Amino acid sequence: MAIRAVTLADIAREAGTSRSTASRALNGRGYVSARARARLLAAADRMGYVPNASARTLKQKTSRVVGVVVTDLGNEFYARLAAGIEQTLREADHQMVLVADNSDSEQELRGIRTFIAMRAAGVIMTPANDASGALLARHDVRIVEVDRRLADVPCDAVVIDNQRGAQDATEHLLELGHRRIGILAADTDWTTDAGRVGGYRLAHDQGGVPVDERLIVRIGFHAPDAETKIDALLDDGSPTAIFAANNPLAEAAWNVLRRRGLALPRDVSLVAFDDVPWMTMVEPGITVIAQPTIEMGRRAARLLLARVDDGVGEPHVELLQPTLVVRGSTGPPRPSGR
Amino acid sequence: MAIRAVTLADIAREAGTSRSTASRALNGRGYVSARARARLLAAADRMGYVPNASARTLKQKTSRVVGVVVTDLGNEFYARLAAGIEQTLREADHQMVLVADNSDSEQELRGIRTFIAMRAAGVIMTPANDASGALLARHDVRIVEVDRRLADVPCDAVVIDNQRGAQDATEHLLELGHRRIGILAADTDWTTDAGRVGGYRLAHDQGGVPVDERLIVRIGFHAPDAETKIDALLDDGSPTAIFAANNPLAEAAWNVLRRRGLALPRDVSLVAFDDVPWMTMVEPGITVIAQPTIEMGRRAARLLLARVDDGVGEPHVELLQPTLVVRGSTGPPRPSGR
DNA sequence: CTGTTAGCGCTTTCAG
DNA sequence: CTGAAAGCGCTAACAG
Numbered sequence A, B: 001m002a003i004r005a006v007t008l009a010d011i012a013r014e015a016g017t018s019r020s021t022a023s024r025a026l027n028g029r030g031y032v033s034a035r036a037r038a039r040l041l042a043a044a045d046r047m048g049y050v051p052n053a054s055a056r057t058l059k060q061k062t063s064r065v066v067g068v069v070v071t072d073l074g075n076e077f078y079a080r081l082a083a084g085i086e087q088t089l090r091e092a093d094h095q096m097v098l099v100a101d102n103s104d105s106e107q108e109l110r111g112i113r114t115f116i117a118m119r120a121a122g123v124i125m126t127p128a129n130d131a132s133g134a135l136l137a138r139h140d141v142r143i144v145e146v147d148r149r150l151a152d153v154p155c156d157a158v159v160i161d162n163q164r165g166a167q168d169a170t171e172h173l174l175e176l177g178h179r180r181i182g183i184l185a186a187d188t189d190w191t192t193d194a195g196r197v198g199g200y201r202l203a204h205d206q207g208g209v210p211v212d213e214r215l216i217v218r219i220g221f222h223a224p225d226a227e228t229k230i231d232a233l234l235d236d237g238s239p240t241a242i243f244a245a246n247n248p249l250a251e252a253a254w255n256v257l258r259r260r261g262l263a264l265p266r267d268v269s270l271v272a273f274d275d276v277p278w279m280t281m282v283e284p285g286i287t288v289i290a291q292p293t294i295e296m297g298r299r300a301a302r303l304l305l306a307r308v309d310d311g312v313g314e315p316h317v318e319l320l321q322p323t324l325v326v327r328g329s330t331g332p333p334r335p336s337g338r
Numbered sequence C: 001c002t003g004t005t006a007g008c009g010c011t012t013t014c015a016g
Numbered sequence D: 001c002t003g004a005a006a007g008c009g010c011t012a013a014c015a016g
Helices: A008-015 A019-027 A034-047 A053-060 A074-089 A105-117 A128-140 A160-174 A192-205 A228-239 A245-257 A292-310 B010-015 B021-028 B033-047 B053-060 B077-091 B105-117 B129-136 B164-175 B189-206 B224-238 B247-259 B293-310
Strands: A065-070 A097-100 A122-124 A144-146 A156-160 A180-185 A216-219 A241-244 A270-275 A287-290 A317-320 A323-325 B065-070 B094-101 B122-123 B140-148 B156-160 B179-188 B214-220 B241-245 B267-274 B287-290 B318-322 B323-325
Touching: A008 A019, A008 A245, A034 A180, A034 B021, A053 B053, A065 A074, A065 A105, A074 A097, A074 A292, A074 B077, A074 B094, A097 A105, A097 B077, A105 A122, A105 A128, A105 A241, A122 A292, A128 A144, A144 A292, A156 A160, A156 A292, A160 A180, A160 A192, A160 A241, A160 A270, A160 A287, A180 A228, A180 A245, A192 A216, A216 A228, A228 A245, A241 A245, A241 B267, A245 A270, A292 A317, B010 B021, B010 B033, B021 B033, B065 B077, B065 B105, B065 B267, B077 B094, B077 B293, B094 B105, B105 B122, B105 B129, B122 B293, B129 B140, B140 B293, B156 B164, B156 B293, B164 B189, B164 B241, B164 B267, B164 B287, B164 B323, B179 B189, B179 B224, B179 B247, B214 B224, B224 B247, B241 B247, B247 B267, B293 B318
Parallel strands: A065 A097, A065 A122, A122 A144, A144 A156, A156 A317, A180 A216, A180 A241, A241 A270, A270 A287, B065 B094, B065 B122, B122 B140, B140 B156, B156 B318, B179 B214, B179 B241, B241 B267, B267 B287
Antiparallel strands: A097 B094, A287 A323, B287 B323
16 A cells, blocks of 8 residues: 655655754754644644654664563463563553563573664563673663573662562461471572572571471473472472472462362461462462562563663662462461371 | 674674675575685674664564564463464564553554554554554554454454354353353453354354343453442342353452352353463362463464565464363252242 | 675754 | 754665
C-alpha cells in the first residue's frame, strides 16, 4: 500500500519549511514559531508520519530500547519480574527487548551483544555470567542487576535479602522444634543460593543446632532428577522439615511428598522461598518467604532509567526485605521422631 | 572506557581493505578472497567489533526485531505464549520487543507505532484493536495474530479451536447429567470468548437442553467484581456445574467455591479452559480443556518468520485442537437437585 | 574479487 | 526563529 514511508523531508516540504525546523517542531526542542509548529504537526498527522527510530538512533548514538535478560520466561518468578520491568519501561516510553538465557553464559552473551548492536540505553539482567558486565561497561551501556549480583564491575542492583529470608524460614522451623531441616537449593554460584544457604547455616549456628551436611541438597536448574534427589534426601536424611529455596524446587518437593503420601505438616513441614499462586490454593497452604517480585522489576527499571538520565555515579543497590508468611504447611515435628 | 565505538571503517583500515569488502566478509555475502576474509575476521575479533544495528536497519529498511504485544504478562497464559515466541525468535536470531497492552486499544496502538518506528520485521499479537492490523499493513509490516483474531485485514494466525473445546467441556458436563451449567466468560468481543460461549450453546442445542441466559455470565478482564458476579450466579442461577472460560476466572470461581464451603464435585462441578499448574495440585484436580500454549507461541513465531522470508501470499491460519483432560472436579450433579 | 560512490532518515551545530 | 550543511555506520549497485 504505502509506496514509500513518509519521512521528515516529506512533511517539511508539505509544510513549506526545512527538515531542521520540522525536526525541532516534532521533538519539541529548540525554537519554532507557533505557526510553523502548527502546520508541521498538522502535516505529520495528515500524512501518518512515523519517525524512523534507526535513523534517530544512528544519529544520537543511543536508543530508547532497554535490553532485558532473564533466566526462564516459563518460570512464574521471572515472568513477573519481566512484567514489572515492562510496565515501568512502557510508562517511561522505553521499549523492552526480552531475551531468556536458560542460565547459559553463551546465550546471555549473545543477548548482550545484540543489545550493544542496538545501542540499548541500558540492560537489566538476572546475570548468569560475570563477563557480561565488563563487556557492557566497555561499550558504555548502563547495567542493573536484579534478583542476584554477579558482575565484576560496579553496577546498580535490586536484590532481596536472601540471607535474612532464609534465616527467618529456618528460625521458624527451629522454633517449631525441628532439628533436621533439609534445604533444597539450586546448584549455582549465584548470590541468591549462596545467601539462602548462608541464612540457613546462620540460623542453625545462632540456635546452637549443628548442620548435617547431608541435609543440604543442591539441584541444577531444570535438572530432570530433582525428584530423585528429593526422594534421596527423604530416604537418607530423615528430615522433619524441608526448606525449598526457590519455587520450582518447592513444587518438586510438594509433588514428592504427595506421591509418598506424606501429610503436611504432620509428617514433614515445608517452607518455600518465593510465593506463587498455587501455594495458597493447596491444602494446607504453603508457608513462604514472600518477595515483592513485580515491585523488584519496577524498581530495577526505575533504577536504570535514573542511571540513564544521571550518568555515572555511585552504584545504587536496593536491598528489599522478604516477608515470612506462615500458612498451614509448617508445624511441630512428629513427637515420635523416627 | 571505549573512547569511540569501533566501526566497519576501523576494521577495514586495520585490515587494509575498503569498507565494502569488510562488509561482505563479515556478512558472508558476495565475493571476498579467503585471505582478505581471514584478515578482516581477525581484525574484527581483535578490536571487539559489534555491528551497529541501527545503521544496518536504516540502510536495509528492515530489522531483525519482532514486535510482540500480549494482553498481560502477569497472566500465566500470556507469559507462556511469550516464552514460546521468544524461544523460536532467538533460535532464528531475531529479537523480541515485548509490550503488554492490558487489552487497551490505545496502549496497543502505541506499541504498534513503536514497532513501525523500529522497522520491525513483523508483529505477533493477541489483538485488542481491529485498527492495528490496518495500520501495520499500511506500513507494510507482517502480522501474525495469536490466540484470537481481530484484524480487519487478512493475516496469518494461530488459534485454538475454542468452539470445539467449549463444546467438549459442555458435553462432558451434560453427559454427567448436568442441566444447569453456568459459564463464566470474559466481557469482550474477542473470538476466544465468542467461540467458547458458542460451543457452550451448541452443545446445549445438540443435546436438546435449553440454555437459561442467566447462566451466562460475562466478566471484564481484571474486574474487581468477578467474585461478586460468581456469587450472584451461585445465588440466583442454581448451577450444578460451572465452566470457566479462562484461567483467571477459573481461579476466581475456585476461590468462591472454597469460601462458600462447596465441595468439588459433590456440590458443584468445575471445568476450566486453559490448564495451569495449580489445577493439578489442588484436591480434587480441575478438569480442563488444555491448550498447547507454548507451542502456540512457537508456531506463531515460525509463521511470522516464514512470512518475512516468503513475502505476501495466502494467509495461513493454524487451528490447533484443545484436549479435554478429565480430573476430579467434575462428577454427576447431586441427586437431590436443589 | 575489490573499491568507489551514493545514500538510508534523522539531528545538530552554525550562520543568518 | 530558520535553513544549510555535515555526518552517524552501514550496504548495495556498479564499474573496474
